[in-house]
Amino acid sequence: MSKYIYGIDFGTTNSALSILDKENNKIIKTLTEASILFFIQRQDSSEILSFVGQPAIEAYLQNGMAGRFMKSIKRVLPRTSFTETRVYNELYNASGLVTLILKYFKDKADAFLGENITEIILGRPVFFDEDPVKDSLAQTRLEKAATKAGFENITFQMEPIAAAFAYERTLTQNETVLVADIGGGTSDFTIVKLGPDKYKAGNRKQDLIAQGGIYIGGDSFDSSFMSKALTPYFGKDELYQSTPGKMLEVPGVLFDSITSWEKMNFFNVHKLVREIEKYHLLTKRSEKLMNLKILVEKNLGYSLFKEIENTKIQLSGADNSLFRFEKESISIARDVTIEYYNELIEVNINKIGNYLDAFLLKTQITPSEIDTIFITGGSAQVRAIQQLILTRFGADKLRSGDYLNSVSEGLAWSYYN
Numbered sequence: 429m430s431k432y433i434y435g436i437d438f439g440t441t442n443s444a445l446s447i448l449d450k451e452n453n454k455i456i457k458t459l460t461e462a463s464i465l466f467f468i469q470r471q472d473s474s475e476i477l478s479f480v481g482q483p484a485i486e487a488y489l490q491n492g493m494a495g496r497f498m499k500s501i502k503r504v505l506p507r508t509s510f511t512e513t514r515v516y517n518e519l520y521n522a523s524g525l526v527t528l529i530l531k532y533f534k535d536k537a538d539a540f541l542g543e544n545i546t547e548i549i550l551g552r553p554v555f556f557d558e559d560p561v562k563d564s565l566a567q568t569r570l571e572k573a574a575t576k577a578g579f580e581n582i583t584f585q586m587e588p589i590a591a592a593f594a595y596e597r598t599l600t601q602n603e604t605v606l607v608a609d610i611g612g613g614t615s616d617f618t619i620v621k622l623g624p625d626k627y628k629a630g631n632r633k634q635d636l637i638a639q640g641g642i643y644i645g646g647d648s649f650d651s652s653f654m655s656k657a658l659t660p661y662f663g664k665d666e667l668y669q670s671t672p673g674k675m676l677e678v679p680g681v682l683f684d685s686i687t688s689w690e691k692m693n694f695f696n697v698h699k700l701v702r703e704i705e706k707y708h709l710l711t712k713r714s715e716k717l718m719n720l721k722i723l724v725e726k727n728l729g730y731s732l733f734k735e736i737e738n739t740k741i742q743l744s745g746a747d748n749s750l751f752r753f754e755k756e757s758i759s760i761a762r763d764v765t766i767e768y769y770n771e772l773i774e775v776n777i778n779k780i781g782n783y784l785d786a787f788l789l790k791t792q793i794t795p796s797e798i799d800t801i802f803i804t805g806g807s808a809q810v811r812a813i814q815q816l817i818l819t820r821f822g823a824d825k826l827r828s829g830d831y832l833n834s835v836s837e838g839l840a841w842s843y844y845n
Contacts, residue, residue, distance in 0.1 A: 430545055434537060435839030437551045437587065438530065438570065439463055440502040440612030440647060441806050444836035445533040447541065448843055455840055458833050459536055463502065464730075465528060468495040469516045476516050480532035485730075493727045500647055500689035501525050503613050505566035506557035513694050526573035534577050546580040549839045551587040553614040554641035583842075586639060587611070588618035590838030593845065595802045595829055596622040603799040604637070606821075608784075609835065610805040610813055615780050616641035617787055619798070632845045638791040642783040646807030647689060649773045650736045655687040656772050657751075658736075661760050662686070663717035668710035678707050682720065692729045701725050719758045728755050743769050744809040770812050777812045784820070795821050802827045804834040 435446045446458045461481030466488045468477050479487045488497055496515050504510050504522050512521045538544055556566035567584065574582050588609040595605065602623035609616040619637040626635060664683050667675040682703060685695040701724055708717040723732065735753045742749040743766050753760045770777075788795070801821050807813065808831055817826060830837070 430543060430547065432541060432543075432545050433547045433549065433840060433843050434534070434545055435549045435551070435590070435836050435842065436530065436533060436574075437590070437833075437836040437839060438502060438526065439806070439835075440500050440614075440645065442612075442832055443529060443533065444833050445537050446833065446836040446840040447537055447545075448840035450843060453844075455837055457537070457540060458836060459533060460832055460836075461533070463499070463529060465498040465501065465525060466495055467498075467515045474517055476518050478528050480529050488730065493731065495727070497727060497730050498525065498689075498693045499730060499733070500612060501529070501693070503647065503690045504693070505569050506559075506562035507690075508562060508565060510694070521569075523569045523572040523576065526570060527576040530573055530577035530579075534579070544578070546578065548574060548579045548581070549583045549585050549590075549842050550574055550579075551590055551835055551839050552584050553587055553609075553611070554616040554618070554639050555614065555643065557643060585839055585842045586616070586618065587835045587839075588616040588639065588641075589620065589636065590836075590842055591802065591804045591829070591834045592618060592620045592622060592838065593841040594804075594834040594838035595800075595827065596624075596626065597841065598829075599624045602626075604797060605800045605802055606798045608801060608803045608805075608808065608817060610645060610780075610803065610808040610810070612646040612806060614641050614643055614645050615783070615805075615807075617784060619791060619793060637793070638787070640783070640787045640790075642780060644776050644779055645805075646737075646740070646810070648776045649740060649807065649810065650733060651688040652772050652776060653736050653739070653769070654733070655683070657762075657764070657768075658732075658760070659683045659687065661716060661758075662720040662723060663707075663711070663714055666707075666711050666714050666716055668707055670710075678711065678717065682707065686720070686723065686729065689729075689733065697724060722756045722758055726756055728758070731755055739764055739769070740810065744811055766811060773810075773812060777816060780813070781816050781820075784816070798825065800827050801825050802829065804829055804831055806831060 431451045433448050437444045443463045444460045446455050449456050464484045466479045466484035468491050512519045556563045588607040591609050592607045605622050607618045618639040621635040666678045670676045685691045704721045739749045739751045747766045749764045751762050751764050
């Protein structure tokens, strides 16, 4: 048996793999990539080439953004309505798409070690979905993907618990800790007792006080930005003449598919373009609807959402940001203040805050009984999230680690628990 084990955090936005040397009790390397896929068909054959992470972005740009681009695939796992999608001449189910990402990580880590590692501790959110049936389906699909990627000994661990184990390695005294893992797809919370010697206990069930989560995260913030701030640039609220003298707004269904990656990954491009063209004529060739057609037809979704994400990141440390998107004939530039951004995502933040309050009430734990709030996850740096935590617990209790890698490292450390 190998002395190495992998901890893999398969995330909505980013994924990470940490390699633990079990004999020396040390994480020797962590690999991080965006959880994205890009497919292109070779011109000289019917072969479908797939790329993951940064290579996917590079291939997407090198091929003029022609091809099939997918993001936020983790959100598909609990969807009973999703069975498969056709990519050129091949069919992929949910497990098949995830397999490509997990195998990419496994191949890179195996190459680094020079051996085939088949033992893995795989992260999962507290809830993939609030429906137990869908939640179970998601884990089954994820386990199947790990098996197809070449792993044999697969153990699951809750992502916020893994983050707690990563934080525990820094402690010099016992603490009651609330772990807030704010990811791209979910916001998970765990209350656990941690300490510098507790990891030696093995079974930690007695230290786990409560855990819960809500299906809202960074992708929800990006979708709100797109839906409220940007769809007007693509024809939302434009009027067309339905009958002589009667004007109606362009149907909102035209914009539903472009406001979230969960829908953008799998919509029927040709069908949507035909609908857009119809209303483009009815609006007397609205320039904004032409923007929508170009966005869909030229596969510019990733580029647009990347700028939305960049704005979110900039506003984590600044009060103003310039959102700019210029591709083909589309040109959008607007100033975004932190106040306006907070308004755009307010509904999502309120839902997370209300859930956290109900979670604490249910567990009958007051903020004063929490020693530390350890916050992690790619979306944890959003200022509204930070403020949500600060107003409930105070700045002196707030701690953070590696926002992207805490979970994967904690998953690897879970080997001892």
